[in-house]
Amino acid sequence: MSASGAAKDPGRELAAARRLGVPAPGPQAREPELTSVIRLRITEVMVYERNPRRVSNERIVELKESIRANGIEQIVTVTRRPGETRYVVAKGGNSRVTAATALYDETGDERFLYYDFVCVPYPGEARLLAAHLRENDQRSDLCFWDKANGYLALKADMEKERGTTLSLREFSRLLEEEGTPVSHVLLSLFQFAVDRLSALGPATEYLSRRALVDVIQPAMGALIRLTRRLGFDDAWLHHHVIDPGLLQVAADFTPQTMQDRHPVALDPGNLIRGFRSRCAVALGVSMEGLDRMSYLLERAPDVDADELRQAAEQPVIEGAVKGEAGRPALRSIRADPKPEPVSSPPIPVEPRAGEIAMHGVVVRESEPNASLNADGPASESINRPASSTVVPAASVELAAAAFRDALNAFARTCGLAECVRDAPGLPYGFMVEPPAPEPSQPSLDDQARVGGDALNRYLGWWWLVSLSRQNTASGLDHVPKQSVYARMARDEDYWARVCDACVGEPLLGDRMDVMFAAMLNPDRPIGLWWSELVHAARAFRVACPERFRPPRWNELDAVERLLRGEGA
Template sequence: MSSVQRPSASASLDPNAEVDGSLSILPIDDIEPYDQNPRVGENPKYAEIRASMVANGMTSIITVTRRPGGLKYFPHSGGNTRLHIAKELAAAGDDRFARLRVMIKTWTSESVVLAAHLGENENRGDTSFWEKALGVHAFKVAYEKENPGRSMTGADLTRELKKQGTDFGVRMVQNFLFAVEDLAPIGPWLRASEVNLALRPRVGEYVELMQRFRQAPAAASTLKTQLEEAAAEMRSTEARNRERDESERRPVLLDVERVLLRISTSLADTLELSVERFRQMSSALAHDPLLQSKDLLSLPEPEAARASGAAAKSQPHQDSTPARAPESSRATAQRHGDAPAQRELGPMAGIVGGTSGHAASRPAPANPMAFEASAAADGASQSPAQRRQQLLNEVEAVITSINGVVPIHDFVLRVAEMPFGFMVDLPVSASHIGDADVSASAGMRIVVWQFLAALSGQAHDSHWRAVADLPFIRSTRWSQKLQEGPAAFAGHLVGQLQVACAPMNPEQTLFDVFVGAVPLWTMFGDAQLGPLSVRLLQLRRALQELEPEAHSALGAYLRFGE
């Protein structure tokens, strides 16, 4: 009886194919550093890692991969520093590193490997803002190359990176892209808060204004020149530091305000404007993107320019195709029904229903400081309850005026039970209110949020506990994130709003939300927000003096776990 020969089940398998997750031992020379590693500088823990490897050898395996057709392997998800040290020690004759135990990952795509490196570096927490920005931008380029015809927005990138296990938040991803695409010369010295709160919003404002006067090429050239000059100064300081003793070295910190002043001054010169006039126009355009060149030129001359005698020119220099306002200005068009009027923003429009004792809304005065004189006149004849209500009305009016400068109505809530009559919820998005795109004001929205959150009493444990169990308060995003615990709460504030916060004790039961120097400087330095923020502080003090028993004199950290 003849036997039937059956085909081998493994006949179609490639004997050289790699098995995903398999362990192997490779010669050190068969592994090279990842050529797109997001880390561009030396690992700050290099000396510490090297000392550990000299003492203990390679105590953990490196996960490696290789591109189709490639001969060499490289790290798949971090490990470049350990590989570099291992090569260094092997070259010095340490045979422990001549061959390395590795885990092999089969190749998927460049974007997946980039995301893995980003995630590993983020978990270690030792990469700079610029290195993260380069990595995210490289991921974008790789992903778009792998998906022809797909152009990735900040939201798209955030979503794809999150699928790979890394969540920077949309706002931070947008900051990363802006840094790489617009601020590259000074990239190595950038800090996240300065990009988010100063550089991105203000450079964006300046470029938008230049575009209104058809000077986009001049804006790009000026920006490049000024950033390169700033970078040259930073490199010069670093070079001088290398020649000094360590005790005499100077901090190499980017002076963001100086850079912005030089950019705005140069751009103002291009338009033949004073820098005060230029900044006035750029700020006005940021708050109302519908303004045209004719509207901007009709703005009253800023006080600073008049005081210095630097009168703005009646018409800025324009290129061969002059910028022309529409046949009717925006205001005229609205009067004739040719363009939709801007929606009026009501005071404290983000009210959560169900509260009791809420004051009736009323529009803010043209000058919020006008309240001061009437308050002084009326104070002596009012009862404490009447005086308190008047002060709360003024608080609401000033916040309404702030909303007229920066849209915040989606997160300001009227809460009569809070010491100053309001609190701020966590915004759903810094760059959008519903379907409306407010990305031009996103940085200032975060600045105002931090200021109001600190002022409202919601970050003060005793004041928060007094309202935390109210049904409408429990429905707020702020309350819900607090209930998730300090890690989730901090992760949201830092990841979504770039708000500094930290536990204040080893047990991580006491927590503080910080209002940093940059937000305060920005808030008080703004020509419109500065006086309004000062007025809010005055009203806060007046309420404390009126009813000291209702206002804690000392701060108290938010408390978790009790």
């Protein structure tokens, strides 16, 4: 066959196009790309910085050894942005470039410096991201979360280039025209996940589309409808229920808690149970009461808030007798002819003077604040109760459970989950042991200078020590004698040496601003749990005042310490 005949052979043209990684002309590719094969130093090529795929270190090590033995077997396509001197990976191949760069950096061997690349014209940022999404999607390399973030980032790029906002349907149509068909229904699911579940952090890698469609989205939708009908907006639900629940699950997927176990899936049922439990506490109802409200709202969508609150106290039977306006009449289904009332805390309201709202449970202060002037009459406190009120047992149990949940979540976030111990004699019923020392590691405050998790551990440990009151004279009498902390605090010289070598300088004086700077930083999840723990501790103290005063607890309170000149 002549050379001209070979050039016109469509089979050979298609094979050549495939070899260069360029799609053959067709309905999904409006025009073929002009390509060339060039030889470049690996240092002249950089990975695509917005690659939607997360690559493990193990994958890079494996590829590096493969390149050491065989070179880059699958040629990488690159492009160059206008005004740039270096090339960037154009579609797939980021892992290969990362591994090849690491191999050259490690060896400095000229054998690992030069490689052949296919170079294509710069297509624009939107098409560049789309090419990486297609490449990873075709190889099934993207988890659901990475795919969701990738496509939403592509939508933002297209909107920027076009100067207009795109609906999900319009975006879906444009994707189809570009050869990347994605239904607007799936795009809507991506949007829901990114907007509402980002607080899952590292756990998002284990989020599946099936779990989202079958479990998470329907259950969250039911909670949203219920709380809206009760007069709360979506921001309230996220602040009190959704975000704390997501962060609690995320804490189980941090590097500290994953050292000895490797989760393979996110349990959506456990996540939803956590949401519902928190919602019940925030609304001040029992779990059974929450179930009854959800049941009624599902079967009577126009039911009002008052009827829902009644349902929380009194069950509704299926096929109940219709009351006024055709709504189900509320009546008990108990077999006992004299049913006992449900001892649920009240539905949340704005707290009045002398009240504290914790997770929607309103309890009254039982102690008026003393005046700083010991010789004069006690000033009228804004927290003074209007009348003496006994805290219901249900409120005490809820406050105790909420405090323990917040304590455990805060400790997990700080990497201190293994340090919290029961100490019934201390006011809050817990103490915290020092983290197990690691060989050749400096004290916690020296480690904290690098920031991140080490800073969380340092701040979290000292703050929990202060909260528990284990570092006071009265507290040391109630710390279990066999504890590590009790041995640390046996005398002042030994305590000073331990602080220098292990736990670091206490959070006193000018170090308190370090704690507040971290706890109040919205970019640090630890702050959310710190705030949650402060509220939970306050509500626990209101519900259990006897644990904080004589004869059970003999420590001077803050006002008395100031009057005596202590603690300054």
